[in-house]
Amino acid sequence: MEHMNKLNTIELFAGVGGFRVGLEKANPELFKVVWGNQWEPSKKAQDAFDCYASNFDEGIHSNEDITTVTDEAFKNLDAQIVVGGFPCQDYSVARSLSGEKGIQGKKGVLFWEIKRIVEATAPRYVLLENVDRLLKSPASQRGRDFAVMLATFRDLGYTVEWRVINAAEYGQAQRRRRVFIFATRNDTGFAKELESYESDDVLFDKGFFAPVFPVKREVIKNRRLHGVLPDDIVEISDTFSASFHNSGFMKDGEFFSIHTEPVFEKAVPLADILEPEETVDEKYYLSEAAVEKFKFLRGAKKIERTSAAGHKYIYSEGGMSEIDDLDKPGRTMLTSEGTTNRSSHVVEVNGRRRFLTPVECERLNGFPDNWTNTMSDRMRYFCMGNALVVGLIERMGQRIEQIEKKHTVEVPNQEKFFLEQP
Ligand SMILES: C[S@@+](CC[C@H](N)C(=O)[O-])C[C@H]1O[C@@H](n2cnc3c(N)ncnc32)[C@H](O)[C@@H]1O
Structure with a gap:
């Protein structure tokens, strides 16, 4: 472990630091939050930020509206991971009037900040959390918002896996159901490894979630969805709709989704x-x-x-x-x-x-x-x-560590320096 390279991490919408607590529990040597941002809109008292800043020493703590932070702030961070729990809002887009800027999302929608920061930093991994309603929103065009999000990651060059997890089903003390979204850059060893598997194998065993959140090896009620996202994100926004299930995987715009059931672990009362x-x-x-x-x-x-x-x-x-x-x-x-x-x-x-x-x-x-x-x-x-259930993030941190170990090779005589395996 002492040779493991550090993964510089950006924590967005940090609240009181649930992602950071979980990742540091998994391995404090591996995960280094170099930039954490938390700002409670239109409030003078910034209780969550103050709590974050008093509990953590290292890294830059930013108490600014994320929409006002320029890309300059992320320049020299060498970020390998971006994490955050962000609101479920309206992700519809329109073609921008000038035509030059491509597409335009609604103002104030924080997912577009995540997109901007991923674009500016090109991290190896992105880990996000949201309410499970995101998969179905909006009610009038089910699945549109999630499809816009998937297409955004496709266009940024990422493979995405998602899973709805109820914390109580994996040994935690709260029945809290959230969707977790893990994106990995297409040129990483892990993204390439995923390409070699059948989609069911990714979701049942080999992907990001299954090794640490095991599921039964059956498609529940035969609920299965397979499709391809239109290339044009405005078309997705205007007309696309789909019933995404609780587990899924997207690569180059092709998505597979099935309904899975956990292998239950003893609940904490x-x-x-x-x-x-x-x-x-x-x-x-x-x-x-x-x-x-x-x-x-x-x-x-x-x-x-x-x-x-x-x-x-x-x-x-x-x-x-x-x-x-x-x-x-x-x-x-x-x-x-x-x-x-x-x-x-x-x-x-x-x-x-x-x-x-x-x-x-x-x-x-x-x-x-x-x-x-x-x-x-x-x-x-x-x-x-x-906040979120940090025990879940701890397991996801352990999974990232497994992936890092599998896909990095040590360069002889250069301690703490790893290269991605070809
Ligand atoms: C769902 S909470 C995340 C909680 C966090 N995962 C935790 O463990 O405490 C979302 C956070 O985003 C913050 N937020 C909302 N709008 C923001 C903005 N424009 N810039 C920065 N933070 C914002 C909120 O204050 C809130 O703490």
């Missing part, structure tokens, strides 16, 4: 991440009134409401149990965690009901205890609702 009751501050316990309020919020209901246009309609929602089951992993944490909201976890211990503490929320995502103690409780819950 909520009970395992609770703090000892005697250390939990009184402020996290629910008053009698709050207990009643939660019964209502979590109960089944049908309520008459009036729309903005004045129409009366019935709003209904199904019931959920009054308290969260301690024998199961937690539910998906949202940014509203810890507020009186039906999505907040409510646990009952020794006959008393309470919220999860901020430390317990950090544990649900696999962060070290008190990672976010630089900010208020409200912001700690908020940042954990935005």
